[in-house]
Amino acid sequence: MIISVLLLLIYAKNLIERQSFRSISSTFTEVYNDRLVVVGYIFEISESLFQIQKLVDHCNLDYDYSKVLNEIQGQEAAILTIIEDFEKTKLTPKEEEYLGEFKKIIVNDLNIKSYDLLYSDSNGVNINQVKLYDQKISLARKDLDNLNNIQLEEGEKLISKAKVLINRSQIWAQFEVALLIILIIVMFLLVFRKSEDTKGMI
Numbered sequence: 001m002i003i004s005v006l007l008l009l010i011y012a013k014n015l016i017e018r019q020s021f022r023s024i025s026s027t028f029t030e031v032y033n034d035r036l037v038v039v040g041y042i043f044e045i046s047e048s049l050f051q052i053q054k055l056v057d058h059c060n061l062d063y064d065y066s067k068v069l070n071e072i073q074g075q076e077a078a079i080l081t082i083i084e085d086f087e088k089t090k091l092t093p094k095e096e097e098y099l100g101e102f103k104k105i106i107v108n109d110l111n112i113k114s115y116d117l118l119y120s121d122s123n124g125v126n127i128n129q130v131k132l133y134d135q136k137i138s139l140a141r142k143d144l145d146n147l148n149n150i151q152l153e154e155g156e157k158l159i160s161k162a163k164v165l166i167n168r169s170q171i172w173a174q175f176e177v178a179l180l181i182i183l184i185i186v187m188f189l190l191v192f193r194k195s196e197d198t199k200g201m202i
Contacts, residue, residue, distance in 0.1 A: 007183070009179055010176060010179050010180070010183075014176075016172060017169060017172055017173075017176075020165055020168060020169050020172070021169070023165050024162055024165045024166065024169075027158050027161055027162045027165065028158075028162060030090065030158055031155060031158045031159065031162075033089065033090075034089045034090045034154075035151050035154055035155040035158065036155075037089070038086060038089055038147075038151055039148065039151050041082050041085060041086050042144055042147055042148050042151070044078075044082055045079050045082050045083070045144060046141070046144055048075040048076075048078050048079045048082075049075075049079070049137060049140060049141065049144070051071075051075050052072055052075050052076065052110065052137065053133075053134065053137045055068055055071055055072050055075075056072075056112075056118060056130055056133045056134070056137075057130065057134065069112060072110075072112055073112075076106055076110060076111070079106055080103070080106060080107070083099065083102075083103055083106075086099060087099065092150060092154065094146075094150055095147060095150050098143045098146045098147050098150070099143070099147065101139075101143050102140055102143035102144065102147070105136050105139055105140045105143070106140065109133075109136040110133065110136055110137070110140070112133075118130060118133075
């Protein structure tokens with residue numbers, strides 16, 4: 001009966017250990033897919049946003065701006081494509097909020113319909129409009145900064161969770177060793193007792 005109980009405990013520990021390893025694997029997958037990859041998304045979006053701001057702010061320089069709208073629209077399309085991938089990751093409520101705000105700025109506020117809004121040969125640079133676009137870009141950058149901070153916070157939480165799971169696994173491993181030692185001692189005592197009983201019968 002003692003041996004049966006010990007074997008049952010070892011089997012139960014094995015089941016718990018499997019679940020723990022699945023949780024650890026899931027946690028590290030989440031760290032990579034939903035945090036590290038997303039940091040890459042944020043960096044790419046930031047680069048495209050920088051290119052848009054450069055095109056907007058330097059509209060009075062000696063540059064062929066016949067294709068500038070296409071360039072800006074191309075950068076915005078690239079950002080929206082990345083946002084689609086971003087939205088497929090596991091988002092916290094705050095991430096959804098900041099990402100939604102950022103997306104609205106790109107779609108509604110930075111969608112330049114005509115380059116004449118920024119610059120014309122007759123009037124030169126439309127300073128007020130350029131400032132307005134710069135303000136919107138600044139708001140978009142704040143959303144990106146907030147999203148980046150969330151990645152750090154959530155990443156730390158996941159790493160802490162993984163550490164707890166690993167420590168728990170180590171404790172269970174020690175428990176299993178103790179059970180095996182007890183099992184060996186019980187079996188030894190049973191064999192020794194049987195041997196003594198056999199000698200007594202002789």
